[in-house]
Each structure stands twice: as structure tokens, then as C-alpha cells.
Amino acid sequence: MGRLITAEFRKILTTKLWWALLIPTFLLSFGWAWGTAELTTGIANDALNQEVIQDLRVPIDEISWSVIALSRSINIASIFPMIFGALGLASELSRKTITTTFLTASTRSAVLGAKAITYVLWGMIFGLAIGAAASLGTLVGSDAAYLPGGKEWFLILIAGVIMCTLWTLVGLGVGALIGSPVGTLVLLLIYALIVGPFGELVLFTSTEGSNAPGFLPNGSANGLTGSTASALLFDQIQTLVLDRGGTVADDETRDAFELFARALAGAPGAFSLWLSGLIFLAWTALFFVTGILRNQRRDVT
Structure with a gap:
């Protein structure tokens, strides 16, 4: 298994695809975070200067709005690890280069297992790159008062790495099902973007x-x-609210707020x-x- 994983990494690193996707991944994540952080900061600062907000003494500047x-x-940037995974097996099936690997390895299961492990690791690499770019963009675009603490920041980044890893496996599974890189990309991009x-x-x-x-x-x-x-x-x-003598919000209020906040964060209706x-x-398990x-x-001859 170790040799098969090494071979899979060699296949990836000897092509241009990995860095050709990592560069726009980083730029998109950085740019989107920067622009959204600037917008969020502007809205929060405008709200802070509103007379109504000042009269109500709402501590707008003590809330980490930049997490949005x-x-x-x-x-947004998670589309790139999905594309990377989609091409992982579909391109080899299309070009028949997988044939030699299947014939020389002990079993097909070993080959596919090695691919799965390899692309899990690459999904994590993409997730870390996206997290780093998003963090940098958020730092550049947001006022310091609206930035989250280290623990909260870390939790969002961990969630992002997990998401990118799973998207990579979804792409790999769909590519394995269709067997055509063009068909796989068209299907996944239409779903992801539209x-x-x-x-x-x-x-x-x-x-x-x-x-729903x-x-x-x-x-x-x-x-x-x-x-x-x-x-x-x-x-x-x-x-x-509690520090200012308020009361604990009930479950209905919490659910309503989180539903609204998730929509702002790009996840309307999420659980x-x-x-x-x-x-x-x-x-992920279904597709993969x-x-x-x-x-x-599959006949690969």
C-alpha cells in the first residue's frame, strides 16, 4: 500500500494540475475574504454610528462579524478541491493509463484504496491553503475589533479543512462513476455553481x-x-447581553438568529x-x- 500511495503522489507531483489549481484557489479565497471583510466592516461601522444603535448601546464593535x-x-473556494478530486480518477480512466496500474498492483482494491488515502491528504492540503488565504484576506479587509479569537478562528478553519477533504472525495467518486473528465467537470460545475x-x-x-x-x-x-x-x-x-444584565435567550430566539446568521455565512437552511x-x-460516502x-x-482495456 505504501508504494502505491507513493506512486499516486508521484503521478500528481509530476503534472501541473496540482499547482495550476492551488494558485487560483489561493487567489479566490484571499480575494473573496478580503472583499467580504471590507463589506462587513463597512456595514458594521455604519451601524455603529447610527443614533438608534448608540441609544440602545448595542456593542457592535465587540462582535466578530468577520467570521462571515x-x-x-x-x-466559495471549496470548488477547487472538488475539481482536483474529479480529475483524479476520471482522467486516468479516460486515457486508459489506469490499466497498467490495475495490472501491476496486487488488487484493484489496493489501487483504489491508495487513491482514496492520497486524495484525502491532498484535500487537506487544499483545505489548509484555502484556510490560510481566507485568514490573510480577512485580516487585511477587517478592522481588528471584528476579528474572532484564536480558538474560534481555529474551529472555523478545521471545519473548512474537513469540508474541502470531503469535497475532494465527492469529486473523486463522481469521476470514478462517470469515467470522463469533461463529463464529470460539467456535471459538478453545473451543480456547484448553478x-x-x-x-x-x-x-x-x-x-x-x-x-430543507x-x-x-x-x-x-x-x-x-x-x-x-x-x-x-x-x-x-x-x-x-448577560454581562449587561440581560437574560438567556430561549431556543426559538437562538434558532431564528442562527438561521439568519447561517444564511449570511453562505449556508441558508443549514443544520x-x-x-x-x-x-x-x-x-460523500454515497458518491465515493x-x-x-x-x-x-469496469473494463479498462
Whole structure:
């Protein structure tokens, strides 16, 4: 297995695809985080100067609004590890280069297992790159008062790495199912850029803010970072309210706030962090396992 994993890394590193995707991944994540952080900071500063807010003594400048920029930029950039995974097996199947590997390895299962491990590691690499770029963009675009603490920042980044890793496996599984890099990319990009976002928006608005979008692949994936960010914002606001002699918010108020905050973070209708993670893990397992099983008996001659 170790030699097969080494061979898979060698295949990837001897091509231009990995860095050709990492560069736009970093730039998109950085740019999106920077722009969104600037926008969020501007809105928060404008609200802070409003007479109504000043009279109510709402501590706008004590809330980490920049987590919205951090989570949204990670969600947007996660399309690149999905593309990377999609080409991982589909390109080899299309060019028949997988034939030699299947014939020389002990079993197909060993080859596919090595690919899975390799692309899990690469998904983590993409996730770390996206997290670093999003963090840098958020730092550049946001006022210091709106930045989260180190622990909260770390939690969002961990959620982002997990999401990117799972998206890589989804892409790998879909590519294994279709066997064509062009067909795989067209299908995944149409879903990720059009069907997923607009479908979630339609479901979210037509069902009056229900959690229906959270059952979809895109919605559950974005829920990993979006729910982490919304929970952080709510806990901060709740702490500030209690410090000023207020009361603990009831479950209905919390649910309403987090539903709104998740929508701002790019995850409308998403469930909580753990439930979103389990739903997206189920989608990942469905596509990945089906793709792997399809290639146990696929004719590659």
C-alpha cells in the first residue's frame, strides 16, 4: 500500500494540475475574504454610528462579524478541491493509463484504496491553503475589533479543512462513476455553481426559512463552516447581553438568529455543525463508495 500511495503522489507531483489549481484557489479565497471583510466592516461601522444603535448601546464593535467573510470565502473556494478530486480518477480512466496500474498492483482494491488515502491528504492540503488565504484576506479587509479569537478562528478553519477533504472525495467518486473528465467537470460545475446555490435559495425562501436546503450536498457542506460561524456569533452576543444584565435567550430566539446568521455565512437552511457534517459525510460516502464499486469491475482495456 505504501508504494502505491507513493506512486499516486508521484503521478500528481509530476503534472501541473496540482499547482495550476492551488494558485487560483489561493487567489479566490484571499480575494473573496478580503472583499467580504471590507463589506462587513463597512456595514458594521455604519451601524455603529447610527443614533438608534448608540441609544440602545448595542456593542457592535465587540462582535466578530468577520467570521462571515472567513466562512463564505472557504465555502466559495471549496470548488477547487472538488475539481482536483474529479480529475483524479476520471482522467486516468479516460486515457486508459489506469490499466497498467490495475495490472501491476496486487488488487484493484489496493489501487483504489491508495487513491482514496492520497486524495484525502491532498484535500487537506487544499483545505489548509484555502484556510490560510481566507485568514490573510480577512485580516487585511477587517478592522481588528471584528476579528474572532484564536480558538474560534481555529474551529472555523478545521471545519473548512474537513469540508474541502470531503469535497475532494465527492469529486473523486463522481469521476470514478462517470469515467470522463469533461463529463464529470460539467456535471459538478453545473451543480456547484448553478443548481446547488439557486436550488437552496428557492427551497429556503419557498419553505419560509426551513432546513430543507441543509439536506442537499452543497447546503450540508457549507453548513460546516456556516454553522460554526453562526454559533460563535450567537455565543458572543449572548455573553454581551448577560454581562449587561440581560437574560438567556430561549431556543426559538437562538434558532431564528442562527438561521439568519447561517444564511449570511453562505449556508441558508443549514443544520447545526455536527448534523451538517453527518449529512455531507453520508453524501460523500454515497458518491465515493458507488464510484469505487463501479471500478471494481469496469473494463479498462
